[in-house]
Amino acid sequence: MIEAIGLSKRYGDVPAVRDVSFRCEPGTVTGFLGPNGAGKSTTMRMICGLTPPTGGAATVKGVPYRRIANPGRHVGVLLDAAAQHPGRTGREVLTLTADLLGVERARVGRMMETVGLSPKAARRRVGGYSLGMRQRLGIAQALMGDPSVLILDEPANGLDPEGIFWMRTLLRDFADRGGTVLLSSHLLREVEAVADRFVVIAGGRIAAQGTKAELLTAPGGMVARGLDPEALEGALRRAGLAAEPDGAGAFAVRATAEQVGRAAAEAGVVLLELRQASGGGLEELFMTLTSGPQETR
Ligand SMILES: Nc1ncnc2c1ncn2[C@@H]1O[C@H](COP(=O)(O)OP(=O)(O)OP(=O)(O)O)[C@@H](O)[C@H]1O
Ligand SMILES: [Mg+2]
Incomplete structure (x- = not known):
């Protein structure tokens, strides 16, 4: 081994x-x-x-x-x-x-x-x-x-x-x-x-x-969509959560559902969708895990 x-x-x-x-x-x-x-x-x-x-x-x-x-x-x-x-x-x-x-x-x-x-x-x-x-x-x-x-x-x-x-x-x-x-x-x-x-x-x-x-069942990849995408992005950023636009109006977020939910509530942002990124299979999860800020130094 x-x-x-x-x-x-x-x-x-x-x-x-x-x-x-x-x-x-x-x-x-x-x-x-x-x-x-x-x-x-x-x-x-x-x-x-x-x-x-x-x-x-x-x-x-x-x-x-x-x-x-x-x-x-x-x-x-x-x-x-x-x-x-x-x-x-x-x-x-x-x-x-x-x-x-x-x-x-x-x-x-x-x-x-x-x-x-x-x-x-x-x-x-x-x-x-x-x-x-x-x-x-x-x-x-x-x-x-x-x-x-x-x-x-x-x-x-x-x-x-x-x-x-x-x-x-x-x-x-x-x-x-x-x-x-x-x-x-x-x-x-x-x-x-x-x-x-x-x-x-x-x-x-x-x-x-x-x-x-x-x-696929591990936490770590969520997809979040808000009524006001900009406000949602700001809320996630302020909560220290790495969010990447998925190109379709939603964000891939490396966080748990609770973290995203709380961040949105604190900012008064209406969530339209909040689900595990795994809905898109391993590929979507892989993208979520490997995208976002990768501090290399
Ligand atoms: N000999 C080296 N000297 C300086 N930096 C290096 C050296 N080898 C690798 N690195 C740096 O280490 C990091 C990781 O490189 P590595 O080659 O391990 O990545 P990788 O995952 O194999 O990528 P790829 O898919 O492109 O093969 C990179 O930032 C690279 O620039
Ligand atoms: Mg290599």
Whole structure:
């Protein structure tokens, strides 16, 4: 399993990740969701021992990643599909990985088949690969050591619809066989169908986490509509509640119904509608959680 405990990272005076804690259990796929710049890659790099945290710690299978002997046999990692030597062929990349990890070379062909990289494509230099082909190669590399944990940063980026479906199936099977998967995306749609749990990060902080059902019933996202939208916005602001216009005359508010109701009453604003943002499903909730003021410093 993967565990992050109070992970924090500061770059100069920019807090990229702040007090991030979550667990990924065997047999599950965790979707790590957040908009661009939210801190997903930084968190994943800290989990993999590539970026030293300024606070907190992370373990994979109970120990810090750096303490795992021959980590590729336990943890498959794909953090940046573009980080490949452009002059090597796909087959060379995978053969080197197999040798490095000490697995039989026969696995190279099998992994190519698993990720849908044709023998013809595997003979081409990686420099000429499309982004989707690089992602497939990176996933083959991550799977080479037959790991029980997978950590993938935006693996669906660049994949076509068929590729996204293929990856979903692969990750689901991996988890169903007892594996642990942490996969990030800035698009809810990419992970919604495959993830058992979600960790939502915004502005470096965890905005919410849980199963889909837990997220949809959790307080934190309300939609409020007032007779006088400007007066309502002012009332919410004065009450210190983050409100975002939803483009249809209402506001998405990160607060409970009681907080919104009290704020409106105090300002004498007539509420026409007040409901959980989850009426619009996970997508609306995701937007509510990740929009609004994101103090990055
Ligand atoms: N090496 C670095 N030096 C300085 N700042 C950094 C560095 N790496 C990341 N950051 C900053 O940390 C914040 C989080 O970046 P990060 O790459 O973790 O976000 P992300 O969620 O992966 O975004 P994306 O969806 O765009 O990949 C950003 O404000 C970014 O500018
Ligand atoms: Mg990133």
